[in-house]
Amino acid sequence: MFNVSREFAPPFSLIAPFFVLGSIFYLVAAFLLPMFDAHTTHFDIALVGWAHLFLLGFVMMIIFGAMAQLVPVVLEVGHFSVDFYYLIWPFLAIGTIVMVAGFWLAPAVLPYGGLMVLLSMLIFLADTILTLRKVERVSLTVKTVAVTNAFLLLGILVGFAMALGIGVGVGVDITKWLNAHIVLVLGGYVTLTIMGMSLILLPMFGLSHGFDEKPINRSFKIMVGGVLLYLLASLIDWDGLRFVALLTMLVAMGFYLYQIWLIYKTRARKENDIWFKSMAFGYGSLAISVIIGLGALLSGSEHLGLAAVWFLVMGFFTFLINGHLYKIIPFLVWFERYSPLVGKERVPMLAEMYPKKMADYEFWFSAAGVAIAGLGLLVGSDTLFKAGAAFIATGAVFLLTSVRWMLKFGK
Secondary structure, eight states: OOOOOTTTOOOHHHHHHHHHHHHHHHHHHHHHGGGSOTTOOTTOHHHHHHHHHHIIIIIIHHHHHHHHHHHHHHHSSOOSOGGGHHHHHHHHHHHHHHHHHHHHTOGGGHHHHHHHHHHHHHHHHHHHHHHHTTOOSOOHHHHHHHHHHHHHHHHHHHHHHHHHHHHHOOOOOHHHHHHHHHIIIIIIIIIHHHHHHHHHHHHHHHTBOSOOOHHHHHHHHHHHHHHHHHHHHHHHTOHHHHHHHHHHHHHHHHHHHHHHHHHHHTBSOOOOOHHHHHHHHHHHHHHHHHHHHHHHHHHTOHHHHHHHHHIIIIIIIHHHHHHHHHHHHHHHHHHHHTGGGTTTSOOOOGGGSSOHHHHHHHHHHHHHHHHHHHHHHHHTOHHHHHHHHHHHHHHHHHHHHHHHHHHTTTO
8 A cells, every 4th residue: 555665664653642632632622612603703712722723733733643654655765854753743732732721711821832833843844854855756746745844834933923922912913914824824734735645645545547637736836826825915915916816726626626536537446435435525525615615705704704614624624634544544553563464374454444333423423513513604503503513523532432443453
């Protein structure tokens, strides 16, 4: 499956904490969702705190853990220093907790949490940049890694400046830079990283080949242009350019969805396992997010904008991450515990190494929750939103249970 030699593969003990902590943060964030309602705005400081809990504690934690394993696959070289990852997860976990406490309880501690998060990401960036220097063949995915890390650096610097503004009163216009921070991190880093990784992971897990890669190349260039335009619009404070930048990013997502369709049409593996169902729901959510996002952009509606972000983050990001956990964790466990036994005794298949019932429960509860809560945001119903949040929390319990089950397999 993965072309990783033991020389390049990071220790299992290094990667496991990322997945365990990410699942715990996801569970906590899911159980805190009902404290919001369908009329919350994105300037609500409580929502900002929750967003950092979810995005830093879950999304970034899982991405960094996955990148510890995927960097050798993507770049075809070993890490500059894989031991850096032993520092990343403690700094990121503690920094996230302190930042959330700063948003919710004591603004004065916000810069300290922001500094710890900044350090964790600088360590990640240092390893990635120094590893990139060893690369000989520059593919689209390699370019994606380079560009996304530049956007991540800009995004966290803007975020840290805002943390200083909230915590110690440094003169930073939060209303001006908040959306730029969101676009740099969600659009410039998370979305582009998913684009680059999906060009490797989706064909590998779906056994797709022979598809046209022009749409993903166009999507990448257009998305980068959109993020840069939005950054420029924030610098000169021009709403018209912000509109053009957001529209550009929506066009990029359209090309990306077309690329996913081309990969799907050429797949040889037809079984509808938990990974495929998660991908289908995730990309369906992305399509819904693009449509609603276009409506929000044209109408200027705050609640439509929040609904679009909801389907992007909770539908697209979450299901792509969770779905791949059911592929990546079994492989890591197999590689650690069973690869030395190949040819000597029977070893389990990867399909045997995840809990199918729990995975199905996680999928259906989570999918129902995202759909119901998203509908609540669209129609302005607090009851629907909170009901959907309850379903998501139930799914999060099954996810954490599944992750622990997979990590303990064979012990």
